[in-house]
Amino acid sequence: MAIGAMLGVQLSNALSVGLIDAVGTAGTAWLRMCFGTLLLWLVARPRLSSVRLKDLPALLILGLATGFMSVFFLVAIGRIPLGTAVAIEFLGPLTVAGIAGRRLGALAWPALALVGVVLMTEPWHGEIDLVGVVFALASGACWGLYNVFTQRIGDRFSGISGLSLTIPIAAVFTGIIGLPQVVGGHLSAGVLFAAAGIALLTPVISFGLEMLALRRMNHTAFGTLLAIEPGFGVLVGLVVLGQAPHFVQLGGIALVVLAGAAAQRGSRRGPAPSLDPAVPVSADGG
Template structure:
């Protein structure tokens, strides 16, 4: 199925940028659903519908799995589920752009740690200054729970990037994603189902969650997995520096969240820190996937 292969001729960075826009759009569109069934309930519904869509288009060859594949698959599934749940909990409390900037500290720190240049560790610290300007704690109105949820999502995001590249190298196309998203749905079930059952459930919530799931995780996470086949962790973490700006833009256009001048300065600092963290990050070769599903052709580096 050609749609599941890494598209030839399409730059990896363009897939990553498209994924970022899709993620932030889906997060903004999730706000009305959060109001009905809570952040964990919304995350769980998104994972459930995402798993269903992925199994329709990329059914994995489960019988070909080996025991050594399971730890990475389970870890990525759990991290993906809770990354989404934590972030939606943050968006429920603080502006989207601020939440993205705080969450971004996770992958930016990974970019610094994995860089061969130790001075790269200074960039996460610079980004932290930008985050302080974004949250404006001197006003005394900072939502510590929202910041905490965004930071937890950032820790998950850092692990997600590392694990996504590993799983993407092991499985062709997005077949790995069709294994991890069901795990994400199972992992978030204990916290998501109670919110759905106890929330103000309406049938439109299911339709909305299904539509959002098609954007993220299906399209967005699929594009990220394909992009990470061709990029280093450092390059991907650097490119993610523009995601806080996308968060501000989508928050403004979809949620009418207008940042203050000081917050714009904070966003600029975060973006500069991310862009400066590393310059060269294209993977010279992408490992050939060792597993492929019946609906997926073997990957070509």
């Protein structure tokens, strides 16, 4: 499930590049969240009555992190290659994993990943796009929050019911800047159809798989597989966008993957907490 989610996320990001020219980065993210909400509500049919007051902070934080993780990352890939953006973004969840490890030595792995990122961006050539790097880092911070709160919401709600509650929140938050871009952009039936198709891939399928996977693993165990996502980013960037990395950049990606895998050694999650009996089982059978 985790591997399928990673491939789906990177493929949807690559396919979103074509929409950015039409409706902007925030507009693209907002349309994805809106269609994602529609599709999820058709499948999961969440019951708002199942939401307790103490659930709201986690739902709001996860919705905010999900929405702006997408916005910031789409801005980044508009300026730097997909594989490089994923490697930089990966510093977020990797740092969270290091902190969760509660060992000072665990923070050495984010530092090693940072070396890999430097090799990928090659600042000594003077061609680095600092704006793209900053937005990739901002997306990474959101990604770290996303992993933490996805597990909490996944433990609280059955199946993808939690996702059907957080994606609408993400749509509301991203709509603040996304809606004006859509209205002022070049909206067409083709753009709407493409956005709906991408939304089916991410957030519906990919984020749903991540939430289900995180019910079976802790943050560090999930990060073991997550470590290969920069490699998936390079692969998808090469196949879909024609972005071919050279030797030094491949070495940087290898360091990021190595750091991510090493940071997660020996960590496994016990049985997922039992769902609150007051929360109804969703239509997806979770």
